[in-house]
Amino acid sequence: MGFGFFMESISVSNVGLRLRQYWVLTKPRVSQLAVFCAVIGMFLATPGVPPWGTVVAATVGIWLLAAAAFAINCLIEEQIDARMARTAHRPSARGDIGALQIIGMSGVVGGLGMAILYTLVNPLTMWLTFATFVGYAVIYTIILKPRTPQNIVIGGLSGAMPPALGWAAVADSVPAEAWLLVMIIFVWTPPHFWALALYRTRDYEKAGLPMLPITHGAQVTRLHILLYSVALLATTVLPYVIRMSGMFYLVCAVALGAVFIGYAWKLYRHYSDELSRKLFRYSILYLALLFAALLLDHWLPAWT
Structure with a gap:
């Protein structure tokens, strides 16, 4: 009995380890931010509270397709990831999970996400989310990233799509307001990733990727940031200009943008890896707070 219990414990432990490895392939921190922006799009798409059934189904479906796309990204970049300290721990880079397993996992998870979106939300959201999957996993990862230092700029559209996906889930349409939210993330993406690339330049050099700090130098990259x-600050003011949001959001957008520019200015004048890390970390917090301000403003008619 003791031996059987011991073997059962090992089996359970192995299952738990394998599940954690699959979880890492989904890039949970990145996918959580993407899903958060999609949920904000859902709530902004209607004057009141959207149907909770739609919100839950769309959130799950979008997350599943995002997880599938990130897993495929890890598979495609397994050799690149193995040469970079930041990504060498991924199970795909370590060879802990094989290609067929990743493809199978991505197919099941992505297929389930598409089925949920099609049956419980609407076909438009499913097709837009699937197009985002293809844009990230194929166009960005395979075509753009290894070929041009503008990979982040051009490929940023796929990463900027979550608010439009959320809006489509509730409204079954994607109006100009939704595309404005996409534009905000599109403009936010380059300084966010270039801040990371600056203090990870050696990693990208070893990986052979033509990131801007490598092809054009750190000074040019800092100027671009x-x-x-x-x-970005100018773009984030536009929701107020078109009366999509009110004074509360405007104050938040200007304050958050001023801090962002402050970091960027310090980075341009006096570079350090630590300052670059601070800008990268702040950029994540910035986007979350900006979209939270949009939502709060949406529910504060006294300010509009």
Whole structure:
């Protein structure tokens, strides 16, 4: 009995380890931020509270397709990831999970996500989410990332789509307001990733990827970060300009943007890896707070 219990414990432990490895392939931190932006899009798509059944189904479906896309990304970049300290721990890079297993997992998870979106939400959301999957896993990962230093800029559209997906889930349409949210994330993406690339330049060099700090140098990259930070502030003011949001959001957007530009200016004038890390970490917090401000403003008619 003791031996059987011991073997059963080993089996349970192995299952738990394998599940954790599959979980890592979904890039949970990135997917959580994407799903959060999609949920904000759902709530902004209607004056009141959207149907909870739709919100839950769309959230699950979008997350499943995002998880499938990230798993395929890990498979395609397994050799690149193995050469980078930041990603060498991934089970795909370590060879802990094989290609067929990743493809199978992505197929099951992605297929389930598509089925949920098609049957419980609407076909438009399913097709837009699937197009985002293809854009990220194929166009960005295979075509753009290894070929051009503008990979983050051009390929950023797929990563910027979550608010439009959420909006489509509730409204069954994607109006100009939804695309404005996409534009905000599209402009946010380059300074966010280039801040990471600056303090991970050696990693990207070893991986053979043509990131901007490698092809054009750190000084040019820092200037691009500063310029995009200014453009980001201007872009985030547009929801107020078109009366999509009110004064509460405007104050938050300007304050958050001013801090972003402050980091970018310091980085441009006096570079350090630590400052670059701070900008990268702040950029994640910035996006979450900005979209939270949009939602709060949406529910504060006294400010509009």
